[in-house]
Amino acid sequence: MATVSYDKATRVYPGGDKPAVDQLDIQIADGEFLVLVGPSGCGKSTSLRMLAGLEDVNGGSIHIGDRDVTHLPPKDRDIAMVFQNYALYPHMTVAQNMGFALKIAGVNKTDIRTKVEEAAKILDLTEYLDRKPKALSGGQRQRVAMGRAIVREPQVFLMDEPLSNLDAKLRVQTRTQIAGLQRRLGVTTVYVTHDQVEAMTMGDRVAVLKDGILQQIDSPRRMYDRPANLFVAGFIGSPAMNLIEVPITDGGVKFGNSVVPVERSALSEAQAKGDTHVVVGCRPEHFAVVTGNGESASLEKADEKQEHGLAVTVNVVEETGADGYIFGTARIGGEDKDLVIRVDSRDVPERGATVNVVPRPGETHVFSTSTGERLS
Secondary structure, three states: OOOEEEEEEEEOOOOOOOOOEEEEEEEEOOOOEEEEEOOOOOOHHHHHHHHHOOOOOOEEEEEEOOEEOOOOOHHHOOEEEEOOOOOOOOOOOHHHHHHHHHHHOOOOHHHHHHHHHHHHHHOOOHHHOOOOHHHOOHHHHHHHHHHHHHHOOOOEEEEEOOOOOOOHHHHHHHHHHHHHHHHHHOOEEEEEEOOHHHHHHHOOEEEEEEOOEEEEEEOHHHHHHOOOEHHHHHHOOOOOOEEEEEEEEOOEEEEOOEEEOOOHHHHHHHHHOOOOEEEEEEOHHHEEEEOOOOOOOOOOOOOOOOOOOEEEEEEEEEEOOOOEEEEEEEEEOOEEEEEEEEEOOOOOOOOOOEEEEEEOOOOOEEEEOOOOEEOO
16 A cells, blocks of 8 residues: 655646646645546546556656656556456456456466456456356446456555446446545555546545646545635535626625625735625525525525515426425526525425525625635
8 A cells, every 4th residue: 555646746738738736735635535627627636646657747756655757668666456347358357357467467377266256356357257247238238347456456446437337326326436445455556537426436536637727635524514716616516516797795795686795805815905795605405495485494484574685487397206406597686596495395386486595694604706715
């Protein structure tokens, strides 16, 4: 086992005018499961391939344990990689695929068979050892690719979107298996995905990249509760956080017909930057809905003569059984803005209805309109 560190690691592709990965600084602890996540083209796969030795490092360095591996060939790095397409040899059996790297390394047949059988037992592949990949399902092939990595007993596992070829139900099942397996084996793992739900459910820590630049690295819970900037706020969470630009007013921000209190320090920071508006973020589950009779579970009694908060026209309602989500439109600052609001699945408004909503106290996020950074 080993630590992994990126020290201002940079990759510029030939002919490129800006880095694909720009001065990446990450320290990964021994045995940690780190997930690199971001939209397509953000540099996450390039970062993984730099660690694997499949991409050149044009600046900075990469260490595995105490060794500087920046310019070492892949075979000397003591890593094992699981690819998106599994990369299995079609003419070999499962056992041969899993033991091939050991065979090339000159390990004797008895030891290879022992290691392959141990890995197959962990992965429930024992009955498939004599089959060829074409006789396996996608999920089984993915487990064979995992087994091939396990038998090598590397210092670091690298996984490049290994679940993207699986159907939705199997993805959920397999990500649980991978996370459980990694914790059991205790091998340092770097995992790349574009799926933020995968990232939040699997990683000890999550690193969000955009345009080759690290935006935030933190535990899933802290990243959800305290996103560092507008990009992370909009990317992490499903459905995404609602982000609304609103004017600063006495005591807080103007939100429809209500003044919503926010941290005074956040407003002071914004005004120091010369901002007259801030972007307020509110997750779908953090809205209080005031019904037509002026009552709500969150607002015990509303003034019947005054509409509270923001009027939202319901366009679409999604019911998942446990939850209901309103996808609606609100008029803010002379423009129509789309909002998503989670509601009680037993009390869902009709399409075309109007509901009034206000953010729950203490559940808002405030960002600078000029820099996009979190305030306070």
